[in-house]
Amino acid sequence: MLKSNKKKRTFHYSGALAGSVMVGLLAACGGQSDSNDETAETVWDRVQEEGKLVAATSGTLYPASYHAEDSDELTGFEVEILREVANRLDLDIEFSEMGIDNMLTAVNNGRVDVAANDIDITEDREEKFAFSEPYKHSYGSAVVRADDLSGIETLDDLEGKKAGGAATTVYMQIGVEHGAEEVIYDNVTNDTYLRDIENGRLDLVLNDYYLQTLAVEALPEIDVVVHPTLAYFPNSQAIIMKKDETELQEHINGAIEEMLNDGTISDISQQFFAGADVSQEPDVEIEE
Template sequence: MFGIQKRKNLSKSSYILICTALVGLLGACSNASNPTNESAESLWTDIQEKGTIVVGTSGTLYPTSYHAEDSDELTGYEVEVLREIANRLDLEVEFSEMGIDNLLTAVDNGRVDIAANDIDITDERKEKFNFSDPYKHSYGSAIVRSEDLSGIETLDDLDGKKAGGAATTIYTQIGIEHGAEEVIYDNVTNDTYLRDVENGRLDVILNDYYLQSLAVEALPEIDVVVHPTLAYFPNSQGIIMKKGEDELQEQINGVIGDMLEDGTISDISQQFFGGADVSVEPDIDIEE
């Protein structure tokens, strides 16, 4: 093979060198095509050695990840959940703020260790990433104009409507599937979305019910409402990390379980969601 049999006068020492090189090459190919759980262990070990876990988040999504008014301080439901998780794991936490569309890529390429930004747990994403156990449960709603609900009663009425959102979200995909014209925004704050519904640049914003309710409540001067009857897409959110990081996932899940059991997550939820406990599944009729 590889020309060795054709060169019968090849010296013994040269033969050994060639075979050794081939073994090394084959071994390298084997390792590249058959990754083991060592990578998962090495990331958790690396995090422990650094004493810091790097978290990707947007910093613009109220009330889950945002900057307090007149302050540079990052806070929010998931931000404070992550701070407590890090504390219980004896780690410092470093937040890396970026656009929502960049979060999954940042996890995949190792720029951040994990990401948290109201990220829906879906079967498709679970094929590519590891998720923590959920610590938030919700469903989809819609922000529409107050005067006519933007002509929307059901999801079928999205056909031909202009729906605003980030490119990679589940809600943008739901709008597209029901015939909406997508209008893509890059990591803008809530007031931009809401004013564009009010002024007609958009007809609707599809997103999480709790997030939308608080956004509308926080900006009462903008003439929009959360749709009073439209409820769809029951969902759960969790922390996302690279596929195969099983040890890291296990460590985080252990702490989340403790925080759910001792009421810590419920307390944080009520602080940021106007008294609502988003750590339990809502009891509501959902449009199929």
């Protein structure tokens, strides 16, 4: 995602599902050991040798990962969490910016060590990847037209509505399951989505409540709102890495747990989410 307009705060539709894990099976013969066998290098071994952690993120998802206004500096809630994790592990960090649809593939093929971009923990992904301890808890909402809420009260009202976003997101999948018509976008900025809702090209965009609230507040001239009562899909986000990389996972978890316990993640959250602490589970009534 390198097309972000740096003067516009952007949110993108997270939840891409990509790739499958290739598992190597080593067969041993008749109890006989081979002293020449070499232990395969783990990601953690390589990270330690190189002294750096390579992380995929979008650079276009406000406030998780974006470029500060009038600056090339990459920042955001998850960017700063990754920086602090690397610091606590005595590592440098290198960011690789890419679209959400490419991140999990890059993790799987070893092009990056980890990815963080408001990536939801789902059962399907847990079968293919490893996750850190979660550090953000949220739920799904929708941006709709201000005058009529796009005719939506519950998820059942999505039948026939035009829902915008990326094809592979969890939120788009939820929309399609409830009868919404997909309108697929590539890598566009917030104002494109919100203006298309305002002008009727879209009826809604389904996404994370906190991200949508901040996006709408950042563009008050566009006549859209976050739906006042629609709440669904309680979810948690975390750093994602290759399956079975237990050493890397353990070290990252140790740093995350320290940061949760000493209030660091709460402080970072309040900086990027207008005072909200997303490390705590929200107290809302969720639609089943």
